[in-house]
Amino acid sequence: MAARWMIWGAALSFLADQASKYLVIHWMGLDQRHRIDVLPPFLNFRYGENTGINFGLFGGGDEAARWILIALSAVICVVLAVWVCRGQDKSWGMQLSAGLVIGGALGNVADRLLYGYVLDFLNTSCCGIQNPFVFNVADIFIFAGAAGLIFFDGRRKKPA
Template structure:
């Protein structure tokens, strides 16, 4: 279950980036309004982590982030295999985190930065940040790991 979650998360992330950034030409157009203001495509090159944190643009930071991402994926996979063998939902959640992280690693290896394109705003609030499908899978997987962890101590 973990493998397939990672596989599909990675594939959908990379396919969405190819479709929107290259096929639809977002890298040249910079902006495509899909369902404004709720959903827009805005081109972004993220050399840091979420919301541009640690955005130094240095090549050393790029390789540190690649290494850190791979280390987290390995530790997560080992933890799930050892302690949650039969927990299908935990394995799927871990797979989503791993697939999303590997999608962003692939971007860093191919381009030197993570391609972001999703922008969502609502209710008079203009959100300046962009993200990608990998980020959605990482977030959903992290929530799943919290919700489906049966080994967590229940409140008395």
């Protein structure tokens, strides 16, 4: 199977995201407590409902925006999967990176379908800088996957 690493990356990142949200939000009761200091200031759990994209951008909270973001995420996942499968570079790194992006995006899509918003709970600060934003495990996978797509891109630049 040509896309084995992509499928594994997508499945594992999706499951890790959903499991972390269930554990922290529901099992640990962050949805009721709204804050849990884990290892302050480096790691804290703060409850967040994100109706927009990163950092709450485009977060109007209306139904049309919700469904547009769901559709956009689905289209991006399909285009990314087709691009990686049809590309000349089908290395494990490219496949895995695409899978991380796809699994993270689908984790956030699942939240939008289930709750109407994305559940965020991670807050990190360091070195006297107080970070007001929250994010989730899916966001980490999306970022890591995007970085991997750049890093593992096999196209070589031709010398001048």
